[in-house]
Amino acid sequence: MNAVKNSILIVGGGIGGLTAALACAQKGAQARLIERARAFSEVGAGIQMGPNVTRTLFAWGLEKSLRDVVFTPKRLQVRDTQSGAELGVLRLGQRSVDVYGAPYFSVHRADLHQVLLQKVVASGAAELNLNCQIDLIQDHGDHVAVTGQGLPADFAEKLTAEAVVGADGLWSHTRHYVLPQTPPRETGLLAYRALISTQDLPEKLRTADVNIWIGPKVHAVLYPVRRGEFLNVVVIVQGRASEPLEDWDQSAHRHDLNLAMGPLHADLRGVLDAVGNWRLWPLCDRPPLSGPQEMAKGRIALLGDAAHPMRPFMAQGAGMAMEDAAELATCWSRLDLPLPERWHLYAKARWARNARVQQKSIRNGQIFHMSGPLKWGRDMAMKVMGESLMDVPWLYAGP
Numbered sequence: 001m002n003a004v005k006n007s008i009l010i011v012g013g014g015i016g017g018l019t020a021a022l023a024c025a026q027k028g029a030q031a032r033l034i035e036r037a038r039a040f041s042e043v044g045a046g047i048q049m050g051p052n053v054t055r056t057l058f059a060w061g062l063e064k065s066l067r068d069v070v071f072t073p074k075r076l077q078v079r080d081t082q083s084g085a086e087l088g089v090l091r092l093g094q095r096s097v098d099v100y101g102a103p104y105f106s107v108h109r110a111d112l113h114q115v116l117l118q119k120v121v122a123s124g125a126a127e128l129n130l131n132c133q134i135d136l137i138q139d140h141g142d143h144v145a146v147t148g149q150g151l152p153a154d155f156a157e158k159l160t161a162e163a164v165v166g167a168d169g170l171w172s173h174t175r176h177y178v179l180p181q182t183p184p185r186e187t188g189l190l191a192y193r194a195l196i197s198t199q200d201l202p203e204k205l206r207t208a209d210v211n212i213w214i215g216p217k218v219h220a221v222l223y224p225v226r227r228g229e230f231l232n233v234v235v236i237v238q239g240r241a242s243e244p245l246e247d248w249d250q251s252a253h254r255h256d257l258n259l260a261m262g263p264l265h266a267d268l269r270g271v272l273d274a275v276g277n278w279r280l281w282p283l284c285d286r287p288p289l290s291g292p293q294e295m296a297k298g299r300i301a302l303l304g305d306a307a308h309p310m311r312p313f314m315a316q317g318a319g320m321a322m323e324d325a326a327e328l329a330t331c332w333s334r335l336d337l338p339l340p341e342r343w344h345l346y347a348k349a350r351w352a353r354n355a356r357v358q359q360k361s362i363r364n365g366q367i368f369h370m371s372g373p374l375k376w377g378r379d380m381a382m383k384v385m386g387e388s389l390m391d392v393p394w395l396y397a398g399p
């Protein structure tokens, strides 16, 4: 047995796993990260990060490297997919800093992933193992033993650690050691996504904002990434994927998307017509968490999508994974407590906020896609209440 006191085994090297490695190592843990892919990578798409998230990233010492790759949107602007009317605006930019003490960023996933990876490598925060897959996790009470494929040679038989963190995403294998085995839930929604080089767009269609276009049974989210060099485009429609749900990166047909969207305002149509290559992402989630028992058991803790996959309509799935990582590290550092109690503290601190964001994400999807009298009521409420309806102080102020 090669159990090391203070050792954590992190399964999964996505945004959640890398931030868990970084945060735990900064609190003195010996982290080892196991990633099943042959190389660390992320799909070619964007991600928004509210002030609750950027604050956390800055605290890990990432402000400078992030500022080199992100875009700072000026506003979040909501428009009607058919009439083009502006329905609401939330100021971001300087307001986010003034009100919440941290900026609102949009970033290419691969850029964020690279910033995190470089920090983990440069600070020696974790031993990274690619092309490894966990088969079996056994909680022996005083340590955890893991067997799998592709484990490093010195751990040919068993890998042991004081604790395991499952950051292995929506289709998590680690989750089965905490909860009964149930598959994620198909939402009946498809995300079409694309990146457009900004210079390929006519001036009139370029934006310095997060644009959310909402309409009956459809919405689109557009924002700049890579310092503004690309526009990230995501369109959500109703439908079912013909390929396996596990595949995040399916080929997609413009014709299917056009059929699902129906008539569109010329500005939105112009942007969508500029897309060269659409990819498809079938959306799955799980019901909102019901208690701390769904985030940790004994020496095994779950984090990010492994614990609480959510619909992307609050743009906070990765954000919650990063908040989880920060809290996990804080609880890890309670060395006066036995490990299972530390993980229980973590789960207790995180589950309700994650559940709230999961719930609100489902609700936002319903609100975005309203039609008929409900749509009329929604538009009126946005007009009357303005920015206050779109701001989310309980979220952006942080946990």
Ligand SMILES: Cc1cc2nc3c(=O)[nH]c(=O)nc-3n(C[C@H](O)[C@H](O)[C@H](O)COP(=O)(O)OP(=O)(O)OC[C@H]3O[C@@H](n4cnc5c(N)ncnc54)[C@H](O)[C@@H]3O)c2cc1C
Binding pocket: 011, 012, 013, 014, 015, 016, 017, 034, 035, 036, 037, 046, 047, 048, 049, 132, 133, 134, 167, 168, 169, 170, 171, 172, 173, 191, 234, 281, 283, 303, 304, 305, 306, 310, 312, 315, 316, 317, 318, 319, 320, 321
């Ligand atoms: C259309 C869309 C838009 C989104 N927009 C936003 C946004 O704007 N802002 C935001 O915060 N969130 C957004 N999200 C959510 C966000 O993408 C996820 O919540 C986030 O990526 C989850 O990170 P994770 O590290 O938990 O999981 P993942 O990113 O899924 O990473 C899991 C990792 O574990 C590895 N792995 C899996 N199984 C094993 C195994 N058995 N052994 C070893 N390794 C394994 C995988 O290869 C992968 O690298 C969006 C999601 C979608 C679908």
